[in-house]
Amino acid sequence: MSNLAHTYKLPYYAVVFASERTVGDNGYGVMATKMDELASKQRGFLGAESARDANLGITVSYWETLEDIAAWKEHAAHQVAQERGKKEWYSRFALRICKVERDYLYEM
Numbered sequence: 001m002s003n004l005a006h007t008y009k010l011p012y013y014a015v016v017f018a019s020e021r022t023v024g025d026n027g028y029g030v031m032a033t034k035m036d037e038l039a040s041k042q043r044g045f046l047g048a049e050s051a052r053d054a055n056l057g058i059t060v061s062y063w064e065t066l067e068d069i070a071a072w073k074e075h076a077a078h079q080v081a082q083e084r085g086k087k088e089w090y091s092r093f094a095l096r097i098c099k100v101e102r103d104y105l106y107e108m
Contacts, residue, residue, distance in 0.1 A: 005047035005062055007103045012046060013063045014100050019085075019093040020056060028089045031081050038077055044068025062100075069097060 021028070039045055044064035051058055063069045072078060085093070 003049065004105070005049050005060075007105050008046045008062060008064075008100075010103070011099055011101050013066060013069060014098045015061045015063065015069055016096040016098065017059045017061075017093065018056065018096075019058075019089075020091045022089055022091050026088050027084075031084065035078060035081050038075070039072060042068065042072050042075070045072070066097070 036048070039048070039061060045068070046062035046064060048059060048061040050060070063072070073082075
């Protein structure tokens, strides 16, 4: 099973969330699982990839439209997670939204 997201009908959008965590879990793992499940049910959600080491986490989610991204940002449960992230889970984070006009996938 691959951890790479599939390629999608072009163009689509990528939301790149890079973060540095605070010390301790403080409920982060449970909320992250809940947000993954909830995001996957949202209109326009295409997939996601995520990686974390001791210092840096990067999650890239893929969406059909900018409106779909905006709707996810405003989702009530996601807003609760965003506020907890700012107060409890992240010492720093950056969010970038990109339009994907080309993609390539290599598989052996």
